[in-house]
Amino acid sequence: MKAMQITAFGGPEHLRLADILTPEPGAGEVRIRVTRCGVNPVDRSQVLGRWTWLQLPHIPGSEILGVVDKLGPRVSTVNVGQRVGVALRLFCSQCHYCLRGQEQLCMADPRTTVSPAIPGAFTEGGYAEYTIVPALNAIPVPAEVDDDSACAATLDGVTAWHMIERARISAGDRVLVVGASGGLGTLFLQLVRQRGAVPVAVTGNMAHLAAFQDLGAETVIDRTAGNVVDEVRRLTDGRGMDVVLDPTGAASWTASIGALARGGRYVTCGILTGAEVTLNLAPFYAQEQEVIGSTGGSRRDLVDCFDAIARGTFKFPIHARYPLSGAADAMRALSDPSRLGKVLLEIG
Template identity: 30%
Template sequence: MQAWRVHRNGEPSEVMQLDETDRPTPGDGQVLIEVRAANVNFPDALLCRGQYQVRPPLPFTPGVEICGVTADGRRVLATPALPHGGLAEYVVADEAGLLPAPDSLDDAEAAALHIGYQTGWFGLHRRARLQAGETLLVHAAAGGVGSAAVQLGKAAGATVIGVVGGPEKAAVARELGCDLVIDRRSEDIVAAVKEATGGRGADVVYDPVGGDAYAKSVKCIAFEGRVLVVGFASGAIPTPGLNHALVKNYSIVGLHWGLYNTKDPAAVRACHDELTELAARGVVKPLISERVPMADAARAVQRVADGTSTGRIVVLPSGGTR
């Protein structure tokens, strides 16, 4: 079979190589899956660079979430077992972790419903306790993780302010349903949020960026607001001033969605059921900006690494348009 493999760490476009290799062999409790669509995530870039919290042995195949079909015909969502990631024609995954692919979504959309939307749902509902009528500030609102948070925030009845970089991404954020879009390249985030909220600030901040995004967020957070720390796509990990959190009376809330798979797997399945229902009603629908053939996977991962993509780029191993 064909699989993209990383033989040394570095930038995705330089270290990813399309190889002919054997199909992975399922171990105890695992199942072989034919990949229909593999969603590209920022962790794939970190895996290539050797900067992810998990460092699989070289060579390995990146790709942390897929939609595929099992040997007995089930259409499923899965997180492949590294080092045999999803940018391949076949993967193995734990049977216990498989989720049914929603019938209302095609393969590419279904592949993108898993990690990003689960992260958004657990972050907004379990960790930040977002309430209807509150104001939600979403950084990188036109990206894969941010676009999911925008849709979930609107579904929860929040007023959503999206922060983006550039007019193209601003247009995407507006189409997603943001009530206000702030272009960080040309606008003052803090001033714009305060003006939009009558000086109160945002009740919840969804921050997958870190760095300057976090620094700006705590300057426009509301009384009893919650800053949700999701990731550090900027590459800069903030060092919070806890004295500031104390005097301004806000919370800094961390989210590592992967822990729920081991600590509370039933909650993951319940979340999937709710996301499936939301998708069936058309309330959420993953934004797929590109569907690319297998041959273009390395370029796709590099675009995500560089932050130039919008929504999700999905790799289709058969080269189709599913």
């Protein structure tokens, strides 16, 4: 089969198209003929060498849609020919958290204390014509959900869905969406609005103003034009934001914490711009603020996400599509300042 492999750590130029043996599913596994694979910052972080245990060559790709192509022994949950999305967490089914349906907290692999156990990072991923996943990770897609949306739901969709739950957003909350043009940001705007809350987008590219408003943004703050915290205080009569959804990490931490209202909740799901931050506990405790972590989501979250897409309640803006052989350009497109939404590989 054809697969795009990371052959050395560095930049996207180290992605190489290779012809390799088509993998065979083991017990409890299925082989998927990949039709779409999302391109995400987590893939780029693998090329950059941030996943220290990766053996090269390695096939990235964690946002996977395809058709079940072959069953390994002792698989009864899916059938050959079914269209499936790949649930984002590898899990043991037996630990304290798996038994509660919280596979995203599975404690079977000690590496998960700092890195999520995702297909494509802990296993070979979806930048390939075929991939192997545990059968329990193959989640059937409702017929009403198109391929692009079904693919994007498996990583961005489920991550945004779960993070909105973790944020405990209620009607009337003012919610700052940091990184509004990304795959997650474009979903946050829609999901926040659907909860009757008021999303405020932060962006470095005001060319997307109309698109953000179309997705539900009440107001858009240009982070290149001035101090984000000052602008938040001005917009909220000094009160600040009830919730800040920030998937970007250290670079925006100071502004995001500074923008919080009393009782406000900062929610993070990633460390793209760095993991180390400092926190002044005095205003934090005195104003009863919270810092909340959120990582991916469960299979239940993915099923709920598919159902919501089938009902037409939100959409995934697609920035660009590439063939498998164009994966390096697709990865570069993640950094395109004009990007709004998803970058996808169309494979099968």
